[in-house]
Amino acid sequence: MKNSQLVPEPSPELIRSATDTRNAAVSIGQSSNDQRRSALIEIAKSLSKNTKEIVNANQEDLERCASQGLSKALTARLRFGEEKLQAAIEGVREVAQLPDPIGLRQMHRELDKELILERRTVPLGVLGVIFESRPDALVQIASLAIRSGNGAILKGGSEASITNKTLIRVLHNGLSNSDLDPRALLLLETRQESLALLRLDRFVDLMIPRGSNDLVRFIQDNTRIPVLGHADGICHLYIDKTADLEKALKIALDSKTQYPAACNAIETLLVHEEIAANFLAKAVPLFDSNGVTLLGDKVSRSLGVSQAASEKDWETEYLDMTLSIKVVNSLETALEHINQYGSRHTESIVCEDKETAEKFMSAVDSAGVYHNCSTRFADGFRYGFGAEVGISTQTLPPRGPVGLEGLVTYRYKLRGDGHIAADFVSGKSDFSHVDLPL
C-alpha cells in the first residue's frame, strides 16, 4: 500500500506552476498538427543555436560530479557533448515527422437521424516524467509530449541540474517562437517538488518514470496517478523438444547477450528434457565463450552447467551476463514456471511444431509472446512505432512497447438537433445504430 508519509503536500508555488502547465496543455490540446510540428522545428532550431551554452552547462555538471566521484557508467549517461546533442536534435526532427496521434476518428456511428456519435483521440493532458541524469531523456520526452498535444512536468536527476535548467530555457525559447504556450513544459528542481508531484493527481494524467526498477516501484507505490512502465523484466525463452537446434542456439545467445542490460533480455532459459542433452552440449560452451555465467537446476548441472541456481535466481532480473537454466519435463511445466516467476513482459518459444507454438502464445499472458525469434525485438522502434515512450507490463492497455498512442486518450462527441432521451424511452424514436465510414 501507499507510504503516504514519504510524500509531502505540494507547496502553493508548485500548485500554481502545475495549474499554469495544465492551462497551457489545454490550449496545446486544441492546436493543429502544423502548429505542433512547427513548434518542434523551433525547438530543434533553438537547441542548435544554443549548442555551446548547453555543452558548457553539461561540462559544469560533469566537473562538479567528477569531484564528487560519480561512477563511470553514470558519467557516461550524464555526458551531453556536441555529438549527443546533435543526435537529440535529430530525434526532435524525427518526432516532428511522426504521424499526428491526435484527432483520429476511432468510431463513427449514427444513433438516430441527425444524432451522430464519433470517438476521436485527444491528448491526455499533462505528463509527469521523472528520469535519471540523462539530458537526452529530457529532450526526447519533451518533444514526444508536445507532438501529442500534452504538457509535461519534468524532474531529472540532480547530477544534471545545470544541463537541465539550460535545456528547459532553450526549449522555452523555441516554443516562444511558435504558436504554443511555453508554460506547457515545467522543470522541477528540488527533490521535495518531485515527491510532491506524486500528489498532483488533479493536474497530472500519467506518470512516466525513466530509470531503475526501484524508482518505478517507488512511484507505483506512492501515487494515485496511473504509471506507464514496468518494474521487473524477467523474460523467459523456452526451448521445446521440437526445436531446431541451430535456431535455438542463435536465439538463446541473442536474447541473453545482444544487450543484457535491457529489460527484454532473458534471465531464464527453460529447456525440454528430451532436447536438453543435445542443446546444452552446444549451448554451455557457446555461452561460456561469450562470457555468460550459467546457473542451473539439478538436471542441467548433470548436463554441463557448472554452478547451481537457487530458488531466488528464478525471480532475479540480472540485467547482466548471467543466465539461469532449468530443464522441464513438458510445455505445461514451462508454462507454470513462467506463470509463477515471469513479470508478464516478453517470453519466447523455439519449436518447429506449430500447434505447440500456438498453445504457448495463447497460454502465456505476457505483453509479448514470440515464436522462433529473440525477445530483444520487444521494442517500440523495432515494432515500427517511430518513438518509444516506454514498455508497460500492466494488464490494461497501453501494454508492451508504447509509442505516441500511449500519450493520447479519446473523447466521445455527440452532435444532435434537439434530441432528447425521453423520446427513445417513450418509443417515439428508435436507435438506428448504423456505423458510418471512419
Added chain:
Amino acid sequence: MKNSQLVPEPSPELIRSATDTRNAAVSIGQSSNDQRRSALIEIAKSLSKNTKEIVNANQEDLERCASQGLSKALTARLRFGEEKLQAAIEGVREVAQLPDPIGLRQMHRELDKELILERRTVPLGVLGVIFESRPDALVQIASLAIRSGNGAILKGGSEASITNKTLIRVLHNGLSNSDLDPRALLLLETRQESLALLRLDRFVDLMIPRGSNDLVRFIQDNTRIPVLGHADGICHLYIDKTADLEKALKIALDSKTQYPAACNAIETLLVHEEIAANFLAKAVPLFDSNGVTLLGDKVSRSLGVSQAASEKDWETEYLDMTLSIKVVNSLETALEHINQYGSRHTESIVCEDKETAEKFMSAVDSAGVYHNCSTRFADGFRYGFGAEVGISTQTLPPRGPVGLEGLVTYRYKLRGDGHIAADFVSGKSDFSHVDLPL
C-alpha cells in the same frame, strides 16, 4: 493516499480461492467463442430451471431485511421476483449474442521477411466486482465476465446474501454443463474478504465497483488495482447566446428530469447573459411545473429563480430534482466554470453557431462532449455497445460508457524463423515495417 490500515491482509483461504479463480480464468481465456457462448446459454438454462429456488431465496432475504427496517428504495433493488429474474435471463442470452471481443486483430505488420507482428485482443484475466444489494447485477456482471473470457471475484451487499449464494450455485451448475471451469466465478461472503480483495493485485486485473459514489471513492483510495468507474457525475448544460430557445428548453428539461438519479443527468445549467432573460422566462415555470427546485446565482435570481445557490452547489451532485443555475458572460466563462467544477463526465452545449459548438467540444475535456442533445445519451446501450460495464471518468482509456471492450486488453504476438536482433544492429537485416491486411 491509501488508508492501508483499513484493509486487512488476505487470508490463506482467500489466496487459495483467488488462485483457483486465476487458473480457471487463464483456461477460459483460451476457450473459443462458441465455448463461451454455449456456457452462457447453459447459465441461462440453469437460471430458468432454478427459478423457484432463486425467488424463494430472495424472499428469505426480503423478510429478514423487512424485520430490520430496510428502506423502500433498497428493498425495491433487493427484490428479485420471477419477472426480474426473467429479464436477467434474457440479458444473459443477449450477452451471449454480442460479438466476441476476444481475438480481434488490431495490428498486423511485417517487420522483416517471415517476421510477422500482430496485436490481438485477449481477456484481462480476473475482474473484482463489488456491488450493492442488486441480485441482477451479479447475473449481469458474471455473464459479461464469461463472455469476455475473464474470471470474476464477486462481492454483493449483505442484504442479498442468501439470494447471491443461491445464484452463484446456479451459475456454477450452468458452467459445469459447459466446457468452462466453474471456478472462474467466485463469490465472497464476508466484509473482511471483500476488503482483503482490494489487496489481491497479484490476482485481480480490474476492479469494478457498482454502487454509491462513496463506495467507488473508498475503493479508488484503497487499492493498487485499476478501478473502472467514476465517483462524481457533475454534468453541465451550457445554453449559448445563439441557442434555439425551443431546443434549449427541451434539452434542459430532459437532461435534468428524464432520470435525475443517473450520473449523466445535469446538476448545473450555465446560461449566456444575452439569452438569459428570454430563456429563464420560459425555463423557470417549465422546471417549476415539473417539480424541479432551482437554485440560482445573483443574476439568475433577478430573472426569476427564487432560491440562492451557494458556492457548494456548483460542486454538488444532487442525483435529485434540484438544479443550480448560473448566468455567464461568455463561452470562456462557461468553460472556466466547467473546468473548475466538472467531473469530466459529460457536458453539452445548445447553440446554432457551429463554430461555437466546435470550440466547446474541443475545449471541454470530458469523456463526452455534446452539441444540441441531452446529456442523458451518455450510456453504453444508447451508444450501441449492447452491454455497459460502467462509465469511466478517468483520463486513460477506457473512458466514458464502457462496453465489453473495457474487459479486454491486447497481446503482441511475433512469429519468426530464427530471427535475432543482432542482425538488425549489424545491418545484415533491415526492418521493412510493412502493414499487412488486418
